[in-house]
Amino acid sequence: xxxxxxxxxxxxxxxxxxxxxxxxxxxxxxxxxxxxxxxxxxxxxxxxxxxxxxxxxxxxxxxxxxxxxxxxxxxxxxxxxxxxxxxxxxxxxxxxxxxxxxxxxxxxxxxxxxxxxxxxxxxxxxxxxxxxxxxxxxxxxxxxxxxxxxxxxxxxxxxxxxxxxxxxxxxxxxxxxxxxxxxxxxxxxxxxxxxxxxxxxxxxxxxxxxxxxxxxxxxxxxxxxxxxxxxxxxxxxxxxxxxxxxxxxxxx
Amino acid sequence: xxxxxxxxxxxxxxxxxxxxxxxxxxxxxxxxxxxxxxxxxxxxxxxxxxxxxxxxxxxxxxxxxxxxxxxxxxxxxxxxxxxxxxxxxxxxxxxxxxxxxxxxxxxxxxxxxxxxxxxxxxxxxxxxxxxxxxxxxxxxxxxxxxxxxxxxxxxxxxxxxxxxxxxxxxxxxxxxxxxxxxxxxxxxxxxxxxxxxxxxxxxxxxxxxxxxxxxxxxxxxxxxxxxxxxxxxxxxxxxxxxxxxxxxxxxxxxxxxxxxxxxxxxxxxxxxxxxxxxx
Numbered sequence: 267x268x269x270x271x272x273x274x275x276x277x278x279x280x281x282x283x284x285x286x287x288x289x290x291x292x293x294x295x296x297x298x299x300x301x302x303x304x305x306x307x308x309x310x311x312x313x314x315x316x317x318x319x320x321x322x323x324x325x326x327x328x329x330x331x332x333x334x335x336x337x338x339x340x341x342x343x344x345x346x347x348x349x350x351x352x353x354x355x356x357x358x359x360x361x362x363x364x365x366x367x368x369x370x371x372x373x374x375x376x377x378x379x380x381x382x383x384x385x386x387x388x389x390x391x392x393x394x395x396x397x398x399x400x401x402x403x404x405x406x407x408x409x410x411x412x413x414x415x416x417x418x419x420x421x422x423x424x425x426x427x428x429x430x431x432x433x434x435x436x437x438x439x440x441x442x443x444x445x446x447x448x449x450x451x452x453x454x455x456x457x458x459x460x461x462x463x464x465x466x467x468x469x470x471x472x473x474x475x476x477x478x479x480x481x482x483x484x485x486x487x488x489x490x491x492x493x494x495x496x497x498x499x500x501x502x503x504x505x506x507x508x509x510x511x512x513x514x515x516x517x518x
Numbered sequence: 519x520x521x522x523x524x525x526x527x528x529x530x531x532x533x534x535x536x537x538x539x540x541x542x543x544x545x546x547x548x549x550x551x552x553x554x555x556x557x558x559x560x561x562x563x564x565x566x567x568x569x570x571x572x573x574x575x576x577x578x579x580x581x582x583x584x585x586x587x588x589x590x591x592x593x594x595x596x597x598x599x600x601x602x603x604x605x606x607x608x609x610x611x612x613x614x615x616x617x618x619x620x621x622x623x624x625x626x627x628x629x630x631x632x633x634x635x636x637x638x639x640x641x642x643x644x645x646x647x648x649x650x651x652x653x654x655x656x657x658x659x660x661x662x663x664x665x666x667x668x669x670x671x672x673x674x675x676x677x678x679x680x681x682x683x684x685x686x687x688x689x690x691x692x693x694x695x696x697x698x699x700x701x702x703x704x705x706x707x708x709x710x711x712x713x714x715x716x717x718x719x720x721x722x723x724x725x726x727x728x729x730x731x732x733x734x735x736x737x738x739x740x741x742x743x744x745x746x747x748x749x750x751x752x753x754x755x756x757x758x759x760x761x762x763x764x765x766x767x768x769x770x771x772x773x774x775x776x777x778x779x780x781x782x783x784x785x786x787x788x789x790x791x792x793x794x795x796x797x
Contacts (some may be wrong), residue, residue: 268681272658273616396620418614424658425610473611480599481614481672482628490627492636 271420274391278322279497279500281392285401287477287501288393292385294508299382302515305370308377311511315384331387332380343372395420403488410486418474422467429466433459503515520544520567520712521678527562527571536562538736540581544729544735546679547710549703551723554733555758559600560716563733564682566590567714569598579631586679600779603678607685609665613796618644618668619659625676643675646705648697662689667698674705678741680712687717695719699726721762722727724748724783732759771795 274279280288297494299311319328349360352367391399399413434444437459525540537559544550554559567570569590572579583590596628607610615621620639631639644650647667657665666686673681681702687695699715701795703726706713717723723730723742732740732747734757740747747754751761751769761769764782769775777795782788 275654275656285706394616394620396615396617412615421614421616464528464668470611473606474614476570477604477606477612478614479595480568480570480575480602480604481625481676482596482599484596484716485630487630490630492623492627492633 271390271395271423273394274322274324274327276322276392278392280318280322282390283504284405284407284495284501285389285393285398286380286495287497287505288389289398289402291504291508292389294505294512295381295385297496298508298512298515299378301512302518303371303374304515304518305374307515308374308381310380311381312377312384315381315388317475318388322388324388324391327391328384329386335380335383336376339376342379346372367472386484397493397495400491400493404495405497407488410488410490414478414483414486422470422474425470426467428465429470430459430463433462433466481487495500519584519586520548520714521584522566522581522787523584525566525583527566527577529575532577534736536736540566540692542548542731542738542741544712544714545708546712547706548712548728548729549712549726550708550729551720551727552714552716552731553718553720553723553759554739558733558758559633559736560609560733561684562736563731564604564684564714564716566676567680568602568604568683569593569595569681570604571650579790581709586737600683601678603676605666605669605672605681605683606672606684609662609669609689612669613657613665616657618655621657621668622672622675625672629676631676635728639677639792643671647671647701663691663694668692670698670702677709679705679709682717685715685716685718687722695722699723702726720759721784724762724765733759738792741776745780748783751781769794 286402295311295314299308302308304451316328319325347364347368349362350368351359351362352371353365353369354367355363355365355366356369377442395417399410401419402408403410403413434442434456437455438444444455493514520543522540522542525537526535527537529541533558533695540563553559553679563572565575566583567585567590567770571577572591573595579591586596587602588596588598593630595648613621619640622643623636625759626636636757638644641650644653647670649664649667652660652664652668657728660668666689670686683702687698690698699722702713702715705711715727720730721745727744729737729741730747732754739753739757740750748761748765749752749769750774751766754761762784764785764787768777768779768788771791772779772781777791779791779794
């Protein structure tokens with residue numbers, strides 16, 4: 267699996283599409299998933315997401331995402347089962363009951379979260395972060411400072427993760443046993459390491475700000491971007507299709 | 519031209535000045551190597567040249583630093599950046615893009631280089647650093663040495679009149695370090711660029727630099743042509759700067775009165791000196 271939000275090179279349609287169109291369509295698609303409880307539409311949305319993942323060769327990575335989302339959504343689904351008494355009674359509870367409606371709501375919740383997450387996940391992995399930020403500046407007139415802040419945040423996540431790994435390895439070599447005693451012990455041992463990580467993060471962030479400034483960051487305007495991000499037929503079609511799906515989902 | 523007059527700087531959080539009584543004049547097109555023991559003020563000297571002090575790190579700043587006629591205290595960091603290109607010590611922090619080409623584009627876009635000039639500038643910078651084949655690579659997938667070259671290419675693309683590099687070969691093996699210095703020297707000669715390099719590798723700097731600056735406790739101990747500076751190898755060793763072995767050898771011959779020529783900078787010069795003595 268690639269590092270967090272690290273671009274996966276490729277030449278699929280999804281790779282070649284306008285970054286703004288991709289992002290907007292994925293967001294509309296996610297909103298659509300939350301606007302409907304129709305299981306058929308949600309299953310269709312999930313299938314569309316998987317087809318998209320297949321088209322850009324990201325099935326393995328998508329399976330990883332689905333596992334992660336499943337863990338989170340199953341916790342929510344269990345809560346839903348015990349707190350949403352609906353449909354025919356299956357198991358009576360002191361505060362209500364588990365019904366057929368509860369189970370449908372739980373399954374809907376899992377499918378909804380999976381379906382909403384996949385297109386957004388794909389967009390972030392098949393689009394260079396620089397293109398995403400520059401296209402947002404060019405097409406959506408987002409101020410460059412905000413786009414750069416977002417880009418830098420994403421850029422620094424793996425850097426800080428590497429720093430944390432290096433600090434943990436240094437501690438391990440001095441006898442700290444991160445691999446014993448389970449997750450709770452690991453978290454307990456990691457808490458004190460947040461201080462050196464914070465110090466290192468602040469230092470790196472400061473260096474990055476200086477490095478950007480000496481490369482003319484303050485001179486940047488919307489017109490400065492070299493690359494253009496025009497909307498092609500496929501981009502417009504995708505946007506129209508996503509809005510149409512949203513309308514259908516709300517209507518049904 | 520770079521002119522530093524009576525420069526003293528103390529960081530706000532520090533008791534002692536990081537630099538004191540610095541006077542240095544660097545003519546246009548000079549290749550300058552700066553070295554010294556850890557904490558001697560090398561990096562702070564580069565910050566003074568590219569305006570990071572006093573604009574980014576607050577402290578007490580006395581004296582003046584003029585780069586290409588611009589007083590670094592009077593112009594802002596962005597205006598100074600149009601003249602001075604800087605490669606920082608922490609390469610990972612300097613990178614803003616995920617792809618090599620985008621990294622080189624960044625400065626060109628910001629400084630408003632006409633769009634029709636940009637492709638040629640990117641091509642040239644990548645070719646100058648010998649990394650044209652890395653153009654579409656993810657920066658995260660590069661080695662430390664390749665990242666250093668990308669960082670330098672990103673600055674070279676902006677055609678700065680002055681290039682300030684803080685330990686640009688810190689993560690490189692000897693062969694790659696030599697290659698970077700060769701590329702820098704060739705670039706500087708071709709474009710008439712003034713280059714100031716902070717490095718620990720004195721043998722490399724002695725080979726390529728027109729002027730060596732040796733820092734000690736925030737002051738300048740020596741600032742002269744390499745042969746002149748290397749003649750003081752015993753004193754350099756005392757302040758924590760190791761000279762090349764061949765320099766030490768020839769200096770011993772000089773001290774014993776066996777050889778009267780200048781201090782040597784590399785094996786070839788040492789060989790000539792020894793042959794002269796034997797003859």
